[in-house]
Amino acid sequence: MDFSKDTELDAKGPEHPLLLSSQDSGRDDLDRLKIRDGELKTRRRKPFLTPRVRWQVAIFCCLFLGYFSIILCRVGTEVSLAAMTDDKQLEFTKFDAGTVLAYGNGAYIVGKMLSGAVADVFGGRRVMISALTAVVVFTSLFANVYTKLFFIGIFMINKIFMSSGWPALTKLVCVWFDEEHYGKVFSGMSMSSRSGGLASTFLLGGLLSAGLHWRVILYIAATVALCMMLLSACILRESPVELGLQASIKKPKDDFEGGNGHPLDKAGLTEALFYFARSPAFWCLGIANLFLTGCMEMQSILPLYFKDSLHLSPGHATLVASSFQAGAVASLLISGIVYDHIGPRARFLFLTCLLAISTGCLVILWRVPNIEASLAGVVVFVLGATISTPYYIPGGVFSMSFGGERYCSTLVSILDVFGYCASIAMDTIMGSMTWHDLFTAQVMSCVLALVFLGVFMGTKAAR
Incomplete structure (x- = not known):
């Protein structure tokens, strides 16, 4: 038997279909090249x-x-x-x-x-x-x-x-x-x-x-x-x-029998307000927002505190205090991505741990009045980084999810009113308190914010 032809084909390996002129005509080859070229152009476009x-x-x-x-x-x-x-x-x-x-x-x-x-x-x-x-x-x-x-x-x-x-x-x-x-x-x-x-x-x-x-x-x-x-x-x-x-994709609500809609899609304003008022999550977040805003308001008086306690110039004191804002911006750069990619239990741990660190920073400022300016800047940076995420993200996400497209603005405004009332109260009493008493109140506010935000994150509506 003559195996020379088979051996020669095995040595050359399989031939490309476009090169097999005996099987396809030249016109077929041209058509195939045009099709391939068209597909490549489509992919590029x-x-x-x-x-x-x-x-x-x-x-x-x-x-x-x-x-x-x-x-x-x-x-x-x-x-x-x-x-x-x-x-x-x-x-x-x-x-x-x-x-x-x-x-x-x-x-x-x-x-x-x-x-x-x-x-x-x-x-x-x-x-x-x-x-x-x-x-x-x-x-x-x-x-x-x-x-x-x-x-x-x-x-x-x-x-x-x-x-x-x-x-x-x-x-x-x-x-x-x-x-x-x-x-x-x-x-x-x-x-x-x-x-x-x-x-x-x-x-x-x-x-x-x-x-x-x-x-x-x-x-x-x-x-x-x-x-x-x-x-x-x-x-x-x-x-x-x-x-x-x-249209944007929303998660189906467990308390709504209408499929993928929202329970407030066809509700009036009065019905929506009663819907909010009946929710324990709404009240827990509102109270947490009240205490968190009181803590956030501390940033407005930090330059004066550093000027008095550390004997810094007004410009230097403002520079040290501005690390709070820098920490907040740095935190918000990544915290939103983390918040979206973790589950309810991990969010609970994430937010409560952040507020626990915030409480620790306030305790340092409270118990160490003669802290070095450089260390004070680091502490304030960490404070801004850890308190900003619990202050901004849960309230905004909850307002859009719980209020739906129909009443998300109403809900976020109500939660802001909680916080702004605390802001006015804090601005009123800060000038009449000693620094020691003021930081005592701040530490207590942060602890209470941690408790109420933790309870909120455990509710069904926050998941």
């Missing part, structure tokens, strides 16, 4: 990001910058109050500045109580654009008045519109993003608040120190907000459905 994801990125960036500009105007009006007391064209005293702030805080609470329901009725896009427009107008007006009565009135109206930015933002995040991504998205939005406050304080404070008039500072802030308002008007959309995109 396939976008890395889908249209829905691209729109989500655009919405996220627009909301981030829009709320950043609101914070810029808020800080600008508050920073300008100190410069107004030195303005010889005004008869504006420190008592007048305190009066303006007090009325503004009251207006902010009123705005929080109203803006949530307004955003749920008219939509997040309309409320956000309206808020930015009003902030531009009233920040500019604030820079053009000379009478204390007008200062108070304009400041109050401006505060009402500023308060509506966060509920509108929450509404759009809830509508545009899937529930499994709430943690990381809301963490990013919280960074807008933290980084906005930090950057605005340094930027506007630096411009004032450089000799710019406080009215010019307000015009700069209003101009930035105007640009963000125009950007929001061009980019923001109420929902992905408007653009023919897939």
Whole structure:
């Protein structure tokens, strides 16, 4: 038998189909090459990001910058109050500045109580654009008045519109993003608040120190907000459905028999409020938010504490205290991703451990009054990093999940009112307490926040 031909074929190995001219004609080879080339071109043309994801990125960036500009105007009006007391064209005293702030805080609470329901009725896009427009107008007006009565009135109206930015933002995040991504998205939005406050304080404070008039500072802030308002008007959309995109995906609720919907989808406002009030999770989180806000308010008085206890210059004391904001921003960069990728039990341990560390940091500041400035900066950095995640993320995620697309803004506003009442109370008593008593109250607040937040994380509604 002749095995030479078989041996030769085995040595050459299998031949490529395109080279087997005896089996396929030249025309078939050409057609096959065209098909393969077309498939490669199709693969190259396939976008890395889908249209829905691209729109989500655009919405996220627009909301981030829009709320950043609101914070810029808020800080600008508050920073300008100190410069107004030195303005010889005004008869504006420190008592007048305190009066303006007090009325503004009251207006902010009123705005929080109203803006949530307004955003749920008219939509997040309309409320956000309206808020930015009003902030531009009233920040500019604030820079053009000379009478204390007008200062108070304009400041109050401006505060009402500023308060509506966060509920509108929450509404759009809830509508545009899937529930499994709430943690990381809301963490990013919280960074807008933290980084906005930090950057605005340094930027506007630096411009004032450089000799710019406080009215010019307000015009700069209003101009930035105007640009963000125009950007929001061009980019923001109420929902992905408007653009023919897939609606956001939500988890089915255990207490709802209607399938994948939400129990509040067809409820009125009164029904929604009773639904919230009947929930133990709502009250636990509200009380936890009250105590957490009291602890967060400590950051406003840290520069004075370091100036008195460590005998630092005002600038050095402010620099040490600013590590709180830096820690908060660093924490929020990663905590949202962690929050989304762990289960309920791990979230419980994660948040309670963070608050336990926060309590330890407050104990160090309480029991070691003569701490070194460098070590104090580290302690405050850790405090900001560990308390910011429990303060921002659980409340935002719970508001969007428990309130649903229909009433998430209302719920987040109510929870903010809990916290802002604590903020006003803390601002009132801080000036009349010794540092030892103040830190004692802070440690107790942090412990109580840990207890109530732990109970909240154990409820069914928080899972």
